[in-house]
Amino acid sequence: MVKLFKWLKKYALLIVMLLLLAAPSVTSQYEFYVVQRGVQNAIHVLGLLILIGYSGMLSLGSAALLATGAYTYGILLVKVGLNPWVGAALAVALTTFIGTGLALPAFRLAGPFLVVTTVGFGEIVRILILNMEPITGGAYGLAGFAKLLPSTRWVYYLMVAALFLIAIAVKRIGESRLGLALKSLREDEVAAEVMGVDVRRAKMVSFALSAMLAGLSGVFLANLTGYLSPDSFTAAESASYLLMVVMGGMQSVTGAIVSSIVITSLPEVLRFLSSSRLLVYSLVLLVYLRLNWVRTGKGSLAGLMKTLGFPLGTGRAKDRS
Amino acid sequence: MLKINDLVVAYEVAPVLHSVSLEVQAGKIVTLLGANGAGKSTTLKAISGLIKPLSGSIEFCGEVISNKRPDEIVKMGLAHVPEGRLVFPGLTVTENLKIGAYTRKASRSEVKSDMQKAFDLFPRLAERCNQLAGTMSGGEQQMLSIARAMMSNPKLLMLDEPSLGLAPVIIDSIMDKIREINEAGTTVLLIEQNAELALSISHYAYVLSVGEVVLSGDSESIAEDKAVLEAYLGGESEGRTD
Numbered sequence: 001m002v003k004l005f006k007w008l009k010k011y012a013l014l015i016v017m018l019l020l021l022a023a024p025s026v027t028s029q030y031e032f033y034v035v036q037r038g039v040q041n042a043i044h045v046l047g048l049l050i051l052i053g054y055s056g057m058l059s060l061g062s063a064a065l066l067a068t069g070a071y072t073y074g075i076l077l078v079k080v081g082l083n084p085w086v087g088a089a090l091a092v093a094l095t096t097f098i099g100t101g102l103a104l105p106a107f108r109l110a111g112p113f114l115v116v117t118t119v120g121f122g123e124i125v126r127i128l129i130l131n132m133e134p135i136t137g138g139a140y141g142l143a144g145f146a147k148l149l150p151s152t153r154w155v156y157y158l159m160v161a162a163l164f165l166i167a168i169a170v171k172r173i174g175e176s177r178l179g180l181a182l183k184s185l186r187e188d189e190v191a192a193e194v195m196g197v198d199v200r201r202a203k204m205v206s207f208a209l210s211a212m213l214a215g216l217s218g219v220f221l222a223n224l225t226g227y228l229s230p231d232s233f234t235a236a237e238s239a240s241y242l243l244m245v246v247m248g249g250m251q252s253v254t255g256a257i258v259s260s261i262v263i264t265s266l267p268e269v270l271r272f273l274s275s276s277r278l279l280v281y282s283l284v285l286l287v288y289l290r291l292n293w294v295r296t297g298k299g300s301l302a303g304l305m306k307t308l309g310f311p312l313g314t315g316r317a318k319d320r321s
Numbered sequence: 322m323l324k325i326n327d328l329v330v331a332y333e334v335a336p337v338l339h340s341v342s343l344e345v346q347a348g349k350i351v352t353l354l355g356a357n358g359a360g361k362s363t364t365l366k367a368i369s370g371l372i373k374p375l376s377g378s379i380e381f382c383g384e385v386i387s388n389k390r391p392d393e394i395v396k397m398g399l400a401h402v403p404e405g406r407l408v409f410p411g412l413t414v415t416e417n418l419k420i421g422a423y424t425r426k427a428s429r430s431e432v433k434s435d436m437q438k439a440f441d442l443f444p445r446l447a448e449r450c451n452q453l454a455g456t457m458s459g460g461e462q463q464m465l466s467i468a469r470a471m472m473s474n475p476k477l478l479m480l481d482e483p484s485l486g487l488a489p490v491i492i493d494s495i496m497d498k499i500r501e502i503n504e505a506g507t508t509v510l511l512i513e514q515n516a517e518l519a520l521s522i523s524h525y526a527y528v529l530s531v532g533e534v535v536l537s538g539d540s541e542s543i544a545e546d547k548a549v550l551e552a553y554l555g556g557e558s559e560g561r562t563d
């Protein structure tokens with residue numbers, strides 16, 4: 001039994017990937033769409049794993065970075081007429097650039113204060129999209145852009161391949177010197193600084209990596225839906241991405257992928273319950289947390305509370321007294 | 322090795338250090354004594370670049386470091402064990418030690434052999450290498466924070482009250498380790514509340530009072546001058562020697 005468990009743990013990522021590759025053949029069209037969204041969310045959530053799980057900086061503005069990626073891709077294709085691949089590359093680059101800028105407030109703020117800043121950023125982006133109607137289509141949304149690859153299925157395989165490579169990279173980062181620096185940041189910023197970690201640079205790298213993945217996920221989102229609307233990028237969306245990281249255990253790459261797919265599909269699985277759907281959804285999440293499947297301690301729910309700054313909410317990134 | 326000249330440091334506006342000058346010679350253990358709030362920790366923070374001084378100069382190995390970032394200073398071979406042993410509670414002992422070697426472009430095998438050295442110095446850490454640092458006892462955490470600082474292979478090790486909150490037996494063993502580290506070639510700058518203890522292991526001493534150096538000299542001669550010492554330390558040393 002223990003052996004089986006160990007075996008499963010070792011090959012978990014591979015198993016998940018194989019299941020994902022098999023998915024198009026065994027799912028209905030609608031189910032397939034949900035799986036696609038799950039994979040696309042997982043790419044985003046792996047970025048949040050670096051930012052929130054490894055580095056302990058809580059962001060609730062990630063939907064805005066997703067939107068930046070998706071809209072930049074859409075706009076460059078529809079309004080500028082670029083090739084989809086060039087559009088995708090530029091979209092990811094711009095999102096990374098803007099996301100890195102988000103690290104600037106994190107130089108001075110931590111805990112709930114950083115969260116509020118990121119929420120504010122998210123709202124600014126959403127309102128900009130709503131109001132820059134000539135470019136973004138405003139509340140009507142944006143449509144009419146091409147996909148990266150001609151068929152949905154090929155886009156899906158591209159996405160799974162990307163997810164696999166990203167998963168391995170994120171895992172590696174977690175074990176690398178950079179990962180160690182990010183974790184030391186999460187644990188104790190002053191001590192990290194004393195150890196010679198360049199705290200600002202580490203924060204910027206963390207924000208940049210997570211924004212890059214959010215941008216990529218946004219590009220895929222545009223590919224999946226073929227239509228973009230500001231409603232898909234609300235603060236509530238950001239919160240559900242946070243949920244996916246937390247439920248995934250906050251440290252585990254495979255956990256983050258599985259929880260992204262499960263949480264993406266949960267509302268759909270529960271659809272037969274119609275009006276009581278949301279109630280059951282919340283109950284399932286509560287029971288899950290209650291059962292303590294999410295570890296407490298090392299970077300988990302308790303860790304999240306600490307990240308939020310609940311026990312000692314001074315709000316300053318550095319308290320050198 | 323370390324030379325501080327006319328250092329002025331302030332947190333908000335009012336200076337905490339008025340004019341501190343001191344010198345640490347290579348190979349020695351130098352202790353910095355002073356009552357609570359005298360500015361000892363502040364001095365160390367200024368040396369390791371955590372706070373920028375208003376004026377004055379700090380020179381390390383002949384190079385001015387007062388305008389350098391903390392990570393650059395660590396790289397030059399200056400390690401700081403902060404007050405209250407700031408280990409990384411959610412990381413294992415091994416991970417904590419690895420971060421100690423963060424600034425060095427050392428190979429895996431080099432880090433491993435240095436980790437072995439750290440384990441030789443503090444065998445207790447070897448037994449607990451996979452334990453989360455936050456779950457260790459105070460004494461073990463102090464050992465870890467010293468071992469972690471040593472992983473950067475420093476020329477100068479600065480220790481801020483390593484005896485804080487520890488039992489006398491543990492304090493004695495920590496002091497022995499500090500002496501051992503020094504004998505192996507690392508210069509030490511030690512902050513202590515327990516003056517008698519610090520003077521017993523150090524070669525040279527400075528006494529800080531309200532942000533100024535008021536007394537300095539060979540540890541032995543300072544130790545003899547009990548009355549003067551007590552006047553500056555506010556009788557602290559009496560109460561804490563036992």
Ligand SMILES: Nc1ncnc2c1ncn2[C@@H]1O[C@H](COP(=O)(O)OP(=O)(O)OP(=O)(O)O)[C@@H](O)[C@H]1O
Binds near residue numbers: 360
């Ligand atoms: N972050 C800070 N902001 C403002 N004032 C500070 C800060 N840190 C220390 N101080 C003040 O600076 C003075 C010197 O503090 P410092 O920590 O250097 O004292 P110390 O000699 O290390 O004392 P102790 O033996 O109690 O550790 C104190 O008056 C303290 O209140």
Ligand SMILES: [Mg+2]
Binds near residue numbers: 361362363404481
């Ligand atoms: Mg102090």
